[in-house]
Amino acid sequence: MEHLHTFLILLFLFCSPWLSAGTTFLTHLGTQCEEDCKPDGGEYKCKTIDEDGRSQALYCSPQENMDYLGRQCRADSTCGKHGEDFYWCRINVFTWGYCGLVKDDEKITETGEVTHISPRHRNKRQVPFASVRDQNNRVTNFFEEPANILDGRQWRDDALGLINQWNNGYLRTRATSNLIRSNDLRIDLQGSFPRNNRRYYNLQIQRNRRRSPRESTTISQIIVADGVSEDNIRRAFQESLDRQARVRVEVS
Incomplete structure (x- = not known):
């Protein structure tokens, strides 16, 4: 019985949507992930909360300077907005992909990169x-x-x-x-x-x-x-x- 109790606790820890310690994932729209960036049908996504308090799954990157399909960004095209209203990077000469920032929590706090973006509200303006x-x-x-x-x-x-x-x-x-x-x-x-x-x-x-x-x-x-x-x-x-x-x- 004690072994079963220990197993259930470990299972809960591994399956709970907790963030990796010290790391913050952002979506391709710049909103903060409420959990780790995980594969979802061949794409990487995470749950995020918009300004209306609704939960939605958006694209994210599993590692820094990687796109939402797990492809490495080109060395001269790191993940960023690059003039757009979403984050992206170039994979090769003809291909680009959505991406999300992956930052240490301290770095996020210092630079203030965590933002909430509500396209629906922006479009109204x-x-x-x-x-x-x-x-x-x-x-x-x-x-x-x-x-x-x-x-x-x-x-x-x-x-x-x-x-x-x-x-x-x-x-x-x-x-x-x-x-x-x-x-x-x-x-x-x-x-x-x-x-x-x-x-x-x-x-x-x-x-x-x-x-x-x-x-x-x-x-x-x-x-x-x-x-x-x-x-x-x-x-x-x-x-x-x-x-x-x-x-x-x-x-x-």
Whole structure:
């Protein structure tokens, strides 16, 4: 009986969602994990609490400078925001992944890196530059966001040719390059991520050339919610190209 009691205590200690002593994991949105970063269906995730007090599972990194799939970040691309509103790092020339910071507790306290990010609240403070209402009374909103977007005027005709070929059959959950391609440009799906119980897709039009450090090859970038129509995705690509900014598309 005593052995059984000891076994149950050990089982509780190993299975409880306690954090490793002295280590804090952050999600790809910058929120603090309430438990260790653990594998979940081939991806690393942890439970976190948003500003509304709700628990949700978000991407995280099992080790410092590793992405949410357990891939090592490039030496010249450590895990950080790099101008985005989420944490990411580059894995190789053509691939990037979401990541989360892994810090010693003392370092977290000193630098104040633990924050709570509520995308739903942030979106309320933004005003869309365009809104479209469809026959089912759904409203699609277009938001402009700053990003490192290359001036794409010299490739505009080529880019519009790719955009006109777009259909939503190209959407998938995994990052995929060369969805649509010409001699000079290509459309890449950089990946997808969950936000507010909806999946979002990160789509980019890129130049077909090797990217040197700190150089952008992106001439259009859109973040689109699942359920956005093909016409509105094509419009978002063109708006991003013309505005030289990232465009986020929401459906309500």
